[in-house]
Amino acid sequence: MKPKMVVFGEDWGRHPSSSQHLIRELSAHFEVVWINSIGLRQPRWQDAARLVSKGVARAPKRCQAPFEVIAPRVWPLAQSSWLQRLNHRQMQRALADVGPVDFVWCALPSAEAYLDLFPGARVIYYCGDDFGGLCGVDHGPVLQAEQRLLQRAEWVFCASEVLARRFDHPAVSVVRHGVDMRLFSHSRPRPKALPKGPVLGYYGSLAPWLDYGLLDTLTTVLPECQLVLIGDNHSCPGALLAKPNVHHLGRLPHDQLAAYAQHFDVALLPFLQTPQIAACDPLKLREYLAAGVPVVGTDFDAARDYACGVQLATTREEFVAMVLMSLISRPSVAEIRMQVLGQGWGDRADQIRGKLQSGRCRLQASTRFTA
Missing domain, CATH: 3.40.50.2000 (Glycogen Phosphorylase B;)
Structure with a gap:
């Protein structure tokens, strides 16, 4: 049986991000459940149409890609305690039948708010951007979430040397972007x-x-x-x-x-x-x-x-x-x-699998998702 991986990424299919390329390759070895974007900034009035399309104004949407894709009805980067509690309950409902989870892949620092829904699951932080310099991001709250995520992550994979140098973590690795x-x-x-x-x-x-x-x-x-x-x-x-x-x-x-x-x-x-x-x-x-x-x-x-x-x-x-x-x-x-031979997305995914399987980081038994 394949180990199960829950992925917090951007909206599946919206644009071909590195996480989408990597997870598509990794899905041959993991049972993947993809969670559509939970946001990196507080919504503004001009975001109303996007919020509706993402399901904030209606029931959570599920669709099939190469694996299950879930669009949870949560408020992006909630700061108030009552909205955070509401988000937590909504995420629990959206994931209620996901079942045993082995790994949680976080491509967004804001995923840190939901890690306690996966007790015992092993946390991966995939960092593809400098969230302190990225346009369209609420930098303060996102960088705070990133620091909390780093404390819980067992592995940190960065898309560049510059990103990797930002982190003081015992298991940080550079996994450069690939190509099809x-x-x-x-x-x-x-x-x-x-x-x-x-x-x-x-x-x-x-x-x-x-x-x-x-x-x-x-x-x-x-x-x-x-x-x-x-x-x-x-x-x-x-x-x-x-x-x-x-x-x-x-x-x-x-x-x-x-x-x-x-x-x-x-x-x-x-x-x-x-x-x-x-x-x-x-x-x-x-x-x-x-x-x-x-x-x-x-x-x-x-x-x-x-x-x-x-x-x-x-x-x-x-x-x-x-x-x-x-x-x-x-x-x-x-x-x-x-110059780019041997730099395919499959090669990059194999690099990640090698890190997950090596030494003390070998695959362990599944842990139960708690809804």
């Missing part, structure tokens, strides 16, 4: 939505951590190049999107991104220098490399491990020059792609 090699390396036809001419591409949320001034400079200095942006727009200025050589295609399903990435002439990582970026290990970096395209980015720690086809700039002038160099002379697809 099969998806991104399989040759695909050029999408019709891509414009003609040299394509400079970026996909992901158009969020506050992108350097839009840099992109404006790039599209001004290189008017013959076409900037393609794929993702929901949260912060990109309208003046940039209105330029004739800028093309915003909106959000696309993850399984379609490989076809676009393979036909970028240069893939971009135009990040601002923030604590969040300093600690990040963006999934798209390895996906770009698996697609075999050169990458130009602003300088950040996780990208320094890759030399072939990856150039990192510290000024706007350097960034533009590096894009030009990548257009003129680029390594072969095979050379670029070789």
Whole structure:
């Protein structure tokens, strides 16, 4: 019988996070129950529609993915004692028939509030972000919850060295992000939505951590190049999107991104220098490399491990020059792609399983969930 793992993560299927990739792989070895996001900040009035969609205003929703997914009816990051008690009861009801639990995987520090529902279960903290620098987070309460979680976690897995250095924990390990090699390396036809001419591409949320001034400079200095942006727009200025050589295609399903990435002439990582970026290990970096395209980015720690086809700039002038160099002379697809061989999500999941099974951390008998 597989050991059972309860996972506190973001909303399943909303975006392809590292936890979703890892847990999908681990589900071959664990019976997984996924708990949709319980939030990292107090709701605001503009969140009303999302709260309704998540089930706060109706009965808890259950749906089937590769495993059971539960959307509990809880108030995000409740601070008042009465709301915390209500959340606790609601979570108990949502999980009442889950049964024996061996492991609790916490990808959100706010999961710490519910750990006492799993007496005897072994706690894993998977840290994929610097929650002290992450946008859209109530930093104070979340960092306090993170410290309490660290005291209860038996293992801490971090997505970068920068994140790992934050924690004084006896079992902290770095598990870098992986890549779906099969998806991104399989040759695909050029999408019709891509414009003609040299394509400079970026996909992901158009969020506050992108350097839009840099992109404006790039599209001004290189008017013959076409900037393609794929993702929901949260912060990109309208003046940039209105330029004739800028093309915003909106959000696309993850399984379609490989076809676009393979036909970028240069893939971009135009990040601002923030604590969040300093600690990040963006999934798209390895996906770009698996697609075999050169990458130009602003300088950040996780990208320094890759030399072939990856150039990192510290000024706007350097960034533009590096894009030009990548257009003129680029390594072969095979050379670029070789750098991420052996870095698939299955490899990362095996690394985690090895830690869980080694030495004193061998799998133990199941413990009963208490509802």
